[in-house]
Amino acid sequence: EAEVAQSPRYKIxxxxxxxxxxxxxxxxxxxxxxxxxxxxxxxELLVQFQDESVVDDSQLPKDRFSAExxxxxxxxxxxxxxxxGDSAMYLCASSAATGTEAFFGQGTRLxxx
Amino acid sequence: AQSVTQLDSQVPVFEEAPVELRCNYSxxxxxxxxxxxxxxxxxxxxxxKYLSGSTLVESINGFEAExxxxxxxxxxxxxxxxxxxxxxxxxxxxxGGTSYGKLTFxxxxxxxxxx
Numbered sequence: 378e379a380e381v382a383q384s385p386r387y388k389i390x391x392x393x394x395x396x397x398x399x400x401x402x403x404x405x406x407x408x409x410x411x412x413x414x415x416x417x418x419x420x421e422l423l424v425q426f427q428d429e430s431v432v433d434d435s436q437l438p439k440d441r442f443s444a445e446x447x448x449x450x451x452x453x454x455x456x457x458x459x460x461x462g463d464s465a466m467y468l469c470a471s472s473a474a475t476g477t478e479a480f481f482g483q484g485t486r487l488x489x490x
Numbered sequence: 491a492q493s494v495t496q497l498d499s500q501v502p503v504f505e506e507a508p509v510e511l512r513c514n515y516s517x518x519x520x521x522x523x524x525x526x527x528x529x530x531x532x533x534x535x536x537x538x539k540y541l542s543g544s545t546l547v548e549s550i551n552g553f554e555a556e557x558x559x560x561x562x563x564x565x566x567x568x569x570x571x572x573x574x575x576x577x578x579x580x581x582x583x584x585x586g587g588t589s590y591g592k593l594t595f596x597x598x599x600x601x602x603x604x605x
Contacts, residue, residue: 381533
């Protein structure tokens with residue numbers, strides 16, 4: 378069964394360091410989303426891609442976060458420098474052009490110390 | 491901006507008992523509604539969705555939810571829960587556009603099923 382792949386599953390980093398997360402959506406899915414889920418809360422959308430273009434990054438803290446999807450397939454989310462408050466689960470999701478739901482990956486659990 | 495309120499942060503229940511997880515949303519436009527389930531340290535799995543048509547939607551594992559436009563609610567119910575239903579459940583709303591993954595989530599309800 379096709380699934381959204383994310384790596385790493387867990388990441389511990391020191392504050393002020395750079396960290397990156399990778400996402401490979403389900404093959405053929407043109408739309409890709411990055412969400413942040415702080416412990417005890419629901420996920421919040423950070424950025425949405427349509428193919429390689431950013432459709433919505435209004436909630437992305439652009440002073441330290443960046444996201445790219447250069448070839449319209451896999452995507453990388455970067456934080457530089459990481460802060461303690463960035464500790465969260467980072468979820469990637471994808472959806473097909475003709476689909477009516479998004480499929481989520483297992484997430485990357487980030488701990489900033 | 492849309493918002494979703496899940497009225498109960500935790501719901502403990504005994505096995506085989508019925509359960510209702512409550513969800514209210516605020517939106518003045520047509521919306522699509524979703525329930526996702528999340529097991530510890532896992533991603534989200536779609537449980538069921540309402541896009542249009544019948545206001546009662548069902549999942550393959552016995553859950554159902556009813557869209558009530560006048561009350562702006564989308565409560566999730568199951569007549570008899572199992573231990574394996576223990577998880578966190580999230581209600582989510584989409585603005586009715588074609589980006590079905592562009593969602594506003596509630597805070598989540600932790601369902602704990604006791605033997």
